[in-house]
Amino acid sequence: MSSWQRPTSVEYPRVWITFRARDVDSDELVEYRVQDLPGDRVEDAIAHMKTFFLRDEPMCSSVGLYRDPDALDEFAEMWRTVAAQKVAVVCFRAGSDEIVGLNMLTVVSQANAKEYKFKSVGMQTMYDAYVGMLKQANLFEKYAVEDYLSAWGLSVSPRFRGRGIATELLRARIPICRAVGLRVTVTLFSHPGSQIPAAKVGFFDEIVASFKQLAEDGYLFPGVTHELCKLMTMVVE
Numbered sequence: 067m068s069s070w071q072r073p074t075s076v077e078y079p080r081v082w083i084t085f086r087a088r089d090v091d092s093d094e095l096v097e098y099r100v101q102d103l104p105g106d107r108v109e110d111a112i113a114h115m116k117t118f119f120l121r122d123e124p125m126c127s128s129v130g131l132y133r134d135p136d137a138l139d140e141f142a143e144m145w146r147t148v149a150a151q152k153v154a155v156v157c158f159r160a161g162s163d164e165i166v167g168l169n170m171l172t173v174v175s176q177a178n179a180k181e182y183k184f185k186s187v188g189m190q191t192m193y194d195a196y197v198g199m200l201k202q203a204n205l206f207e208k209y210a211v212e213d214y215l216s217a218w219g220l221s222v223s224p225r226f227r228g229r230g231i232a233t234e235l236l237r238a239r240i241p242i243c244r245a246v247g248l249r250v251t252v253t254l255f256s257h258p259g260s261q262i263p264a265a266k267v268g269f270f271d272e273i274v275a276s277f278k279q280l281a282e283d284g285y286l287f288p289g290v291t292h293e294l295c296k297l298m299t300m301v302v303e
């Protein structure tokens with residue numbers, strides 16, 4: 067996946083952002099934190115992603131990844147590889163170890179960028195659509211970087227949605243990029259619920275594709291009701 071390694075000078079696991087937002091059962095404001103995903107919570111994170119992300123993210127849901135045994139195994143393996151890079155982040159509420167949200171961050175390097183082949187047909191369709199947009203973006207050349215920060219999934223637990231958690235998970239990329247020495251972060255945001263928070267923290271549209279166009283190109287995502295899927299970039303100086 068990458069030749070990149072987290073600098074040993076950057077403490078791990080480290081808290082990147084703390085913020086206040088509504089509690090889960092009341093309107094009281096409580097403290098949350100976005101921190102590195104600890105090694106001993108990786109399997110819990112994968113369980114969360116299988117349960118909530120594969121079911122609720124529009125592209126994964128459209129091609130039925132949550133009920134596709136190959137996709138469940140291949141995604142779990144991908145998330146283990148991603149977590150081993152030690153840049154994935156988790157959100158916790160103060161005083162609780164329940165996973166509130168996750169961003170399965172990963173560093174992609176030009177030196178050993180490769181294209182994946184999956185057994186799951188649905189997962190391959192999603193990946194190929196993504197790679198098509200990445201090729202159009204030509205990121206390594208455009209931004210003159212060797213590595214950039216990307217992600218294999220942004221997810222907030224259903225009972226914590228709508229209180230700004232995704233926005234803060236995305237904002238945490240700013241101190242992360244600065245600390246580990248990355249200037250560019252790029253992610254495919256598949257619907258307004260993630261595109262709006264991304265734009266709020268500083269991402270801009272890199273490549274915008276309509277689901278209609280993707281279908282015409284052979285990437286079918288039946289039942290997706292919104293119009294656009296966006297590859298978005300943030301440059302962190």
Ligand SMILES: CC(C)(COP(=O)(O)OP(=O)(O)OC[C@H]1O[C@@H](n2cnc3c(N)ncnc32)[C@H](O)[C@@H]1OP(=O)(O)O)[C@@H](O)C(=O)NCCC(=O)NCCS
Binds near residue numbers: 226230234
């Ligand atoms: C998408 C997701 C991560 C958002 O998490 P969240 O913590 O509720 O997000 P936030 O509260 O930070 O912000 C969401 C923003 O999008 C808006 N929004 C959410 N769903 C929307 C929709 N379907 N259409 C338009 N706007 C929407 C909200 O109003 C909010 O904007 P506002 O703060 O200006 O009101 C969460 O719903 C989720 O985990 N979904 C399933 C997995 C997924 O789709 N991940 C993203 C894939 S790229």
